[in-house]
Each structure stands twice: as C-alpha cells, then as structure tokens.
Amino acid sequence: MKNWIKILLSFVVIIVYATMVSSSSKKKYSGKPAPITFKVSNYEYAPPTQSSVGSSDLKILLLEPRFNEKFKYADYRIFNDFSKFMAGELMSLLPRKAIL
Numbered sequence: 001m002k003n004w005i006k007i008l009l010s011f012v013v014i015i016v017y018a019t020m021v022s023s024s025s026k027k028k029y030s031g032k033p034a035p036i037t038f039k040v041s042n043y044e045y046a047p048p049t050q051s052s053v054g055s056s057d058l059k060i061l062l063l064e065p066r067f068n069e070k071f072k073y074a075d076y077r078i079f080n081d082f083s084k085f086m087a088g089e090l091m092s093l094l095p096r097k098a099i100l
Contacts, residue, residue, distance in 0.1 A: 067079055
C-alpha cells in the first residue's frame with residue numbers, strides 16, 4: 001500500500017514538474033515594441049490677420065489694483081507686491097500684443 005502511495009505521489013510530482021517546464025518553455029514574443037510618441041503642445045497664438053497699431057479704435061483703461069482699507073492683511077508685503085506686479089505685467093503685456 002505504501003508503495004502505491006509513493007508511486008502516485010511521484011507521478012503527481014512529475015506531472016506538476018512537466019507542466020511547469022512546458023509552460024515556461026513556450027516561445028516568447030520577440031517583436032519590436034512600438035516606439036513611444038510624445039505630443040508636444042504649442043500654446044503660441046498668432047492672430048489670423050495683422051493690423052496696424054491704432055486701427056482697431058480700441059480704448060483701454062488701466063487701473064492699478066488696490067485692496068480695501070478694511071482688508072485685514074492690506075499692509076502685508078505680499079498683497080502690496082501683488083497689486084504692483086499685476087499692474088506692471090499688464091503694462092508690459094499690452095505693447096507686446098500691439099495693443100498700445
């Protein structure tokens with residue numbers, strides 16, 4: 001009886017081993033992978049037509065932003081700098097876009 005159990009277990013081990021070997025020995029895919037493509041976005045804007053400066057009859061009123069006196073943090077440097085820099089950025093942007 002013990003011999004039969006040993007023989008049966010041996011067959012089970014052989015079958016498991018043969019299954020592992022046969023599944024690992026299959027041909028692997030060796031084709032070239034597709035190249036990775038990256039899409040580079042372009043955010044530059046060019047108007048469809050170029051007009052001369054002043055031809056659009058556009059009037060712009062620039063205000064320097066300020067915070068209300070009751071604003072709790074109005075005397076903090078970060079808020080003062082923000083309003084100054086915002087006005088400066090607007091002034092530098094308009095000539096670049098040929099508005100002024």
